[in-house]
Amino acid sequence: MAFTNEQLERYSRHIILKEVGSRGQKKLLNSSVLIIGAGGLGAPAAMYLAAAGVGTIGIADADEVDLSNLQRQIIHATKDIGKPKVESARETMEAMNPDVTVKTYHTFVTSDNILELIKDYDFIIDGTDNFLAKFLINDACVMAKKPFSHAGIIRFKGQLMTYVPGEGPCYRCVFKNPPPKDAVPTCKQAGVIGAMGGVIGSLQAMEAVKYILGVGDLLTGYLLTFDAITMEFRKIKLPSGEKHLHPEITELIDYEQTECEGI
Numbered sequence: 001m002a003f004t005n006e007q008l009e010r011y012s013r014h015i016i017l018k019e020v021g022s023r024g025q026k027k028l029l030n031s032s033v034l035i036i037g038a039g040g041l042g043a044p045a046a047m048y049l050a051a052a053g054v055g056t057i058g059i060a061d062a063d064e065v066d067l068s069n070l071q072r073q074i075i076h077a078t079k080d081i082g083k084p085k086v087e088s089a090r091e092t093m094e095a096m097n098p099d100v101t102v103k104t105y106h107t108f109v110t111s112d113n114i115l116e117l118i119k120d121y122d123f124i125i126d127g128t129d130n131f132l133a134k135f136l137i138n139d140a141c142v143m144a145k146k147p148f149s150h151a152g153i154i155r156f157k158g159q160l161m162t163y164v165p166g167e168g169p170c171y172r173c174v175f176k177n178p179p180p181k182d183a184v185p186t187c188k189q190a191g192v193i194g195a196m197g198g199v200i201g202s203l204q205a206m207e208a209v210k211y212i213l214g215v216g217d218l219l220t221g222y223l224l225t226f227d228a229i230t231m232e233f234r235k236i237k238l239p240s241g242e243k244h245l246h247p248e249i250t251e252l253i254d255y256e257q258t259e260c261e262g263i
């Protein structure tokens, strides 16, 4: 596949990087990433992946755009209120980069459909906002041997980690089980500063791009936390993580919807 002149110009700042080059850009164009949740995390992740020329981007979300989303979910605009988030996200990504094929899944991700959804993708981004969804995505990715980026944001804090099969602990290794219902506030109850989604969601896009390129160190075996009040990033080494094969993860547990979907 040869680049068109337009592609050479569009991706020139990538191609000039020795870690990317023409070869890396072609890898990106031939790759696929599924984003689950078109909210505060999924919005910037989707936009940077589309801009980077990730050839196929899937986006799954059951919600419609609400006015209260627009403080942070920058892929959606005021004119999109009431529209399915996946449609609004698709329009923004396609307008940004015609090289990208966007596949939309206007559905709740459940134990019934998640394995089918993730099976054709190279990398998964968890942009959901509730623990039960996060455990479902984790367990499905462990079962299907799919790499994924976990992230969570609330108030002025964010965190993320990356799971690569056979290379480090998964989300369940670290957090064991979902906390009891109502033990942890949702973003609707607790709030979240808008740019936090941009910081952490962009880092998720960065992990996906680095995974596809095979460049640098991923957050595999580490949890990265960010506190916007103190402006401190901490990279916390997670225990062991050599052989997290999880024979005990053999079935998927469904999650309940919380009041505030897709942060």
Ligand SMILES: [Zn+2]
Pocket: 169, 170, 171, 172, 173, 174, 244, 246
């Ligand atoms: Zn694990």
